[in-house]
Amino acid sequence: MTPSNEDELTQAALQRLAECGDPRFAQVMSSLITHLHAFIREVDLKPDEWMAGIEFLTAVGQACSDKRQEFILLSDTLGASMMVVMLDQLRASRGSTGSLSVTEATEATVQGPYYWQGAPEVPLGADIAEGVKGEPTFYSGRVTDTHGRPVAGALLDVWSGDGEGVYDMQVEGSDMAARARLRTDEEGRYWFWSIRPSFYPVPVDGPVGQMLAAMGRHPNRPGHIHMKVSAPQHAPVTTHLFVAGSPYLDSDAVFGVRPSLIVDYERHPAGKAPDGREMNRPYWSAHYDFRLEPQAA
Numbered sequence: 001m002t003p004s005n006e007d008e009l010t011q012a013a014l015q016r017l018a019e020c021g022d023p024r025f026a027q028v029m030s031s032l033i034t035h036l037h038a039f040i041r042e043v044d045l046k047p048d049e050w051m052a053g054i055e056f057l058t059a060v061g062q063a064c065s066d067k068r069q070e071f072i073l074l075s076d077t078l079g080a081s082m083m084v085v086m087l088d089q090l091r092a093s094r095g096s097t098g099s100l101s102v103t104e105a106t107e108a109t110v111q112g113p114y115y116w117q118g119a120p121e122v123p124l125g126a127d128i129a130e131g132v133k134g135e136p137t138f139y140s141g142r143v144t145d146t147h148g149r150p151v152a153g154a155l156l157d158v159w160s161g162d163g164e165g166v167y168d169m170q171v172e173g174s175d176m177a178a179r180a181r182l183r184t185d186e187e188g189r190y191w192f193w194s195i196r197p198s199f200y201p202v203p204v205d206g207p208v209g210q211m212l213a214a215m216g217r218h219p220n221r222p223g224h225i226h227m228k229v230s231a232p233q234h235a236p237v238t239t240h241l242f243v244a245g246s247p248y249l250d251s252d253a254v255f256g257v258r259p260s261l262i263v264d265y266e267r268h269p270a271g272k273a274p275d276g277r278e279m280n281r282p283y284w285s286a287h288y289d290f291r292l293e294p295q296a297a
C-alpha cells in the first residue's frame, strides 16, 4: 500500500507488522505506532521540533554510562516508571484476589538509581547509619502477609541518603553507608536505627535536568527511605517510607509518593529509646507494618 494521506500512512505502518512472529511485540509496536502518529498529528509537529526531539533523545543516550541511566531518569520524571510499577503490582494482586483496582499488599514505588546489591546483613536493632550525617531514627514494625499472619525471616533490604539528601553512591570512591539487610524475627517484627532522610533533587546535570527546567518543574523528591521487602512464597515489594511533612510530598519529581507510604516521624527527647538504647541526643521514631501478598510456591 502506498499511502496518499495521513490516515493511510498510519495504516501502512501498521500493516508492516503483518509478518511479525511475536504477537506481544506486534501488539506493543502497533499501539506505539498508533499513538506516535496521533501525537504528531495532535500537536502538528514541525520539522525543527521533531529534530529537537531527536537531538534530545540522542543526548539522553549519550549521558548513559555504567554509572548513570538517563533513560530511566527520563521515564521516572515523565511518570512512566511509576505507571509500570502500579500496573505490575495490580496485575499480581488480580491474580490472587480478583480485585481490579487495589492491592492489599504494601504499595510499591520506584526503585530509583541508588540501589546497591549486596548490602551487609546486620542483626535486628543495628544502627545502619553509624557516622552518617543526620538525626537518629528508630524504625520498627512488622512484616505480615495480606491476611495479617506474621512473616518470620522476611528480608528487608534498606537504603537511603543521609540527613542532607546525599547517597553514598554519589560520593566518588565511597563505601556503602546507610544501607543494610535485616531479617524479621519469629513474630515478623523488625527494628533498626538509621537517620531521618531529607528531600533531595534527582540528577539535573544532564538532558533530563534541562527538560525539567524547560518544563518549569523542580527536580526534588520528598524525604524517604527505600526498602525491598521479600520472603519465600510471597510477592516481593520495592517501596519507600516517606517522611510526613517533608517538602515536595505533593510534587515528587518522579511521582513516587503514595499516601499509604507516608509515615509520621515522632520526635523524642534524649533518654531511653524503645529498644533500651540510651540516647544522649533527641531522636525520631517511625513505625510501619509491611504486608506481602502470598504467592503459590
Ligand code: BEZ
Pocket: 073, 076, 110, 111, 112, 113, 114, 202, 203, 221, 254
Ligand atoms: C531515588 O529515590 O533515589 C530516585 C528515584 C528516581 C529517580 C532519581 C532518584
Ligand code: FE
Pocket: 112, 114, 161, 224, 226
Ligand atoms: Fe531515593
